[in-house]
Amino acid sequence: MSELFNLESEIVDRVLKIPDAFREFSVPISVAKRIFGLDEALRSRLLDLGLPHRGTARDTHFDPLDLENIGTFLRLPALHWSAMRLWSRSLAKPRSRQQHPTCQVKLRWKCPAPGHSGECHFSISPEFKRALGIVSLVGKKSITLDAVIENRAHDFGLALDPVIREAGTLIYHRLPPELIDDTGFLREHRLADCRSATGHLVHIANRSGLNSRPAWGLFMAGPYPVIHAWPEIEQAGAWVPADPFFLATLQQWDVLSGTDWPLSRAPQGVLWRLGVKGGLNFHIVYHGQGGASISLIARWQE
Ligand SMILES: [Zn+2]
Incomplete structure (x- = not known):
């Protein structure tokens, strides 16, 4: 068996843990190829391995989340994989020495x-409205927001070990909305995205004596922020982000250095x-x- 075959069968096994009822089967072959990097040879091998699909051999449809997960895992030349590189670059270069860089x-x-x-x-x-005090979108096509980003260096040291160990048992996998709050699914299959991992790791942190809460917002990845969730831990009266699952995931993808970003270090200047x-x-x-289709673009004030 080749290494490639092993990787392909591993990711199809993972994908098959998602119940079929949560799939959309909205992606035709042409889009699977153009946007998700799934060429004909790979498509045929993945179908042989049992990749869920609908339709006929000529008009096959796939689930977008399945394709995204496959593209990331196999590092296909697809949009999502390029995005991961942007994420790590934002982490690797804290933007400025300002305490609160604005954007x-x-x-x-x-x-x-x-x-x-x-x-x-x-x-x-309602959550966004509360956070930003926005009243109405009527008559608008876009709004511009002033982001305030915490840029303080912090390392949790050994105190974070129980959370880091637990994060190490989880595998990053984008999940359909139905499974985000499903702790049974997470415990059984160990597949989690940032949202479900956050809920779980907050629980582990609190159980190990830390004071932790889930936070959500934007990960300011280069010019294209993405919605992200992460645990926060109280340190001397302040809430500090702790995101060992995300850092470990970027390190597994070989886009982030473990020397520069030990898992006990707080992500800085990007959340x-x-x-x-x-x-x-x-x-x-x-x-x-x-949900509406949205796009987010960031401009930093250096
Ligand atoms: Zn419409």
Whole structure:
């Protein structure tokens, strides 16, 4: 058996742990190739291994999250893998020596399903509204926000060991919304994304005597911030981010140095906290009951 075959069968085994009911099967072959890097030979090998799909041999459809997870794991030349490199570059170079570097974030939204009947109704999520004091999106297509980012160096040292050990048992896998708060799924399969890992690791931290809470906000990855969740731990009266699962994941992907970023070190100068809560399953901008398509662009003030 070749190493490649082993990797491909490992990721298909992981993907198969996600119940079929949570799949969308919205990605046709052409998009799988162009956006997710799934060429014909790989597609055929993954289908032989049991990759979930719908349709006929000529008109096969796949689930976008499955393809994203496969692309990241196999490092396919796809958009998502390039994004990971941006994330680590943002971490590797703390932006400035300012205590609170500032940055403007432009948030745009649009219809996720153009051509539907009736008008589009956009609204901002209650959490985002509370965090930023935004009243209404009516008549707007974008808003610009002033981000305030904590940029303080901190290392938790040995106190974080129980959390780091537990984070080491988890495997990063983007999950469908239905599984984000499913602790049974996490304990059984050890697959977690930042949101479900955060809930779990906060629990572990609190059990080991630390005072911890879940936080969510934006990870300021270069010019393209992404929504992220991370545990925070109280240190001398201040809440400090602790994100060993995310750091370990970037190190496993070989995009972040373990020497520069030991897992006990607080991510610095890259996190904009917008809220504090569990069950981190929501959209920033809603389109009716579902999520709108959004894009975020950051401009730093050096
Ligand atoms: Zn619409």
